[in-house]
Amino acid sequence: MFRVFLMSLSVQNLWLIPALPLAAAAIGALTPRTGRALAAGAAITAMAGAFILSCLALVGALAEPAAHQVFNFAWFDLGHGALRLGLLLDPLTAFMGVMVTFVSLLIFIFSTGYMKDDANYKQFFCFLSLFASAMLGLLVANSLLLLFVCWELVGLASYLLIGFWFHKPAAAAAAKKAFITTRIGDLGFLLGILWLQDTQGTLLFYDGGHGILESAALANLAHLLPCGLAASTAIGLLIFCGAIGKSGQFPLHVWLPDAMEGPTPVSALIHAATMVAAGVFLMARVYPLMAADQGLANVPVHALTVVACIGAITALMGALIAVAQNDIKRILAFSTVSQLGYMMLAIGVGSWTAAIFHLLTHAFFKALLFLGAGSVIHAAHHEQDIRRLGGLRPKMKVTFATFAIGMMALAGVPFLFSGFWSKEAILHAAHEWNVSSLPLYAGLAAVVLTALYMTRLVAEVFFGAARTAEADHAHENSPAMTMPLVLLALCAVLLGFLGTPAFPWLQARLLGDSEVHGHSLLEGSGLMRVSIVLVALGLGAGWALYGRRPRARAESPDPLAARAPRLIAALASRLGFDELYAATVGRLSSGFATFCAFLEIYVWDGAVRFLAGLGELSGLVSRENDEQGFNAGFNSASESLRKTSTAYSKAQSGDAHGYLRTLALGFVLLLIIVILGGAR
């Protein structure tokens, strides 16, 4: 029994993977502020344990790649059936689990160096562990509901970490913006869940033929709604709303660049490698549902077509905006937006395996780039503006070498780098899509732009001369920070060979095939040639503009901005999405809230006050009536009454103490009388 457990992790024990970091988070929360080493040690140990368990789970999943091993249990009963949750082990879960735990582990180690001077060091590790736990829970969920629960907790952890330096107003605002923006998407997600629960009576993905991703349920959702859409299309698009929010897709991408206000390890872990990929993972997970309407001809739109369009727009837009940014982390942030667009595009054109392949390679090289950026920022005393850096190549050799590898992987430099192979897989899938060629063209255009902005970034930061004192004083960081860079750089190279066209092992396993059917390495070489030319074009243009004659001073004009000032200015202001939303959604909601507050005070409360005033007025009138009319004849009677009143007024001592006692006494007496009277 024990040996079996050692060799592979069975699905019943899958809960251990998120439970380990959760326990570390609890330890971090309960230790006093001074327990820095304990909090960090617990987090790293738990993550290492989770990594080992994930590897064991991968062994278990690869033993039977076609099977969806599940372990379901009831959460609570609704009367007609329980809301059930479950755990799921299949190659998709397992590959993602290994990636998330490995990248998290390296980032945790990096953080011990990066955050070592921070007063809230132990909270940081507590939040990081909480995040990792929620993310891993999301991966092992076999229920849309459990996935949603973890999805929300991931959002919470992200909120806490973006706002970690809450004393910076920008960080506090960014945290709130991220939470609210992603929650707008989550609203659609929640409605999709309600709809599925109502029509299917379950939210389990796989349940021996009864799950929502299995053929019986999908056939059930093929009927057309009054609006002409298939039910599965509508539900799929609602769930896609959640993915749009979480994965920073157009039009809800605005939170992701702002999230860079968090500490750099957070940007690397959450806003590059793992959390933002959760939307892509979700789409890959529910792919059977998204694709359920593909067989229907008489529908206005297929769910996947929408996904492909959103992905293509995001890929192109993110790359365009990245060209005009000056903050090192924001360039990488928009590059993340763009790369996530690629992944969505891949899912939309029907190749979710290519999307996951790119997700995995991207996680490594983007984590590498962010940690490299963090290394630069840490060395340069928190200078993030690439115009104010420069000349770091000789001073930070390890950082430069690893960053260059990451940059080439992201730009898709041929053959040696993982990003090339995964991007080729996506472009290949887009090429074969028979609905429209536009996603392919958008993807190819983004290839040029990606190579261009990454060349610019590297040239500005590492080449030329140091342009400020901060850059001048920079020096290489401690091994705790450089060691993760080296490991990630290795992965950024090697991982690509898991899915080359010659031996697409990863894709085959994800699809549940035990055998790998390779093609020629240069299959579809026409397209590959085009994209290699485009990469070369982007690299060449970048070098010609920024590398050949390095910027002399921080204030020197940008060569690209000098050529097309209006375009670059528009891109630098991120195409005005933030302003647009502030002017529309923001102003509308705050206006509406103010209007409601006005209603509250002047209409509803005013009506109450008016009624009260009316009552008072009628009382006044009656009293006057009494005084002038009825009372006149009773003067003598009143005289005697006045005397009695004087006696009574002594009782009116103004002592609330006494009043209360009399009241209580009277009340009890009254009760006794009523009860006795009733009993008689």
Added chain:
Amino acid sequence: MNALPCTIYVSFTGALLALAIGSRSAMAARVVALLTALTAWGITLSAASRFVPAAGLQELVNAPWIPDFGIRYHLAADGISLTLLVLTGLAATAGVLFSWNITERTGEFFALYLALIGGVYGVFLSADAFVLFVFYEIAIVPKYFLIAKWGSTNREYGAMKLVLYSFAGSALVLAGLLWAYAAGHATGFSFPELVAATGRLDLTQQTGILALVFLGFATLAGMFPLHTWAPTGHVAAPTAASMLLAGVVMKLGAYGCLRVAMPLSPAAFAVLQPYIAWLAIIGIIYAGLVALVQDDFKFVIGYSSVSHMGFVLLGLAAANSIAVSGAVLQMFSHGVIAGLLFAVVGRMVYERTHTRELAALRALPLHRLLPFAAVVFVLAGLASMGLPGFSGFPAELTILIGAWQTNPLWALAAATGVLIAAAFTLRVIAVAFFGNAGRAGPLGPPDFEDSAARPAVAPYPPITWPEKAGALLLLGATIYLGLSPDTLLNWIRPALQSPAFHAILSGGAP
């Protein structure tokens, strides 16, 4: 189970005892109050541990009271009452803990407080509409004095408004019940008798009766547009009274809607159902938006209560067993969460800083001065915005699943309330607790050199043990239910199978 009526008697006895002993020793009054609340809560918990869920009310006491009118002193309980009785015990105990620092007329305070609790227990145990009504009135009177005497901001106005609304609501209820009693020739005020009497009338009269009774109770549950008493009342009330008002008294209204009003006539309910649902939804969104622009910390919480009670009313209006069981769960959940929020704002923060203006609080580094309060408020805020792991999530999810069954549009509209809740909660968390960082640089330990430059901040008295105990009690409850909502749902669901509810829950849904 049979000991449940003792909760009423224990509370009233405790009230008299506190009154008698309070003039001599404030501490004795506190201890009496705490013991009384704990005893009553213990009774409910021991009943809960032995509770066998069943359809229909389980008899406790049934004796003639005013035979001429067929009125009987009739107490009974089922899973729904039990849920709310346990909530009352929990909220009452926590409320005593958060009132530990009351020094002014301590005896009277706790006497009125316990009298209010006794009335609330009575309402949840009544099986006769007249008895329910009497207990309901008993609960209203102490509220006035608690607010008017021990309250803060604008307390006379708040107290008067609250009491007038309460009496107006009960007047509607009474009018409706008397209408049914007289026109339907009822022989008593027991629930089945009133249902039978209403059934003898035509649909117009039935609708009129149901509208009066439902509206009357819904006033106390904070239904839009009859909700305006709630925020002002909550704000004016002393902490424990706000906790009870939001935590328990608003539930009296919702409970009355469910127990008394809805079963009266399934046909009439079907007529009124969409109106109630839309008023509930407007309440959710409207109160959330109003909370978004408040300047007073406590008003934000007050309006959030109205917004969350909208979910309860929506669950009732959806009238299927899922939605209604979710509504009862939400009653409990909101009782705990609102109690916690009011405790932080009213007791932990206001009584130390003496301000509730968000603008003033922004200037204070409260997360550093009162870290316990900050952590509790953040957790309570997360619970309030329906984050998984806390009781609000399963409750609101169940309501939405149920509402979708009746009308998907309702679920869609109400779900936006969850988004608004996140917006106003995050706003107050950020402004009130983290508005001023009190640190200079992005990195490094707190900059003490800089502290001389900042306005001097008086070190506040530390959070006391009763506050910690009360907060942990309520937090524990919301987290426990968030993970295991089945505990309560297993009591609630069988109760909805009783004939009284069965008619409405099957007939109400189209």
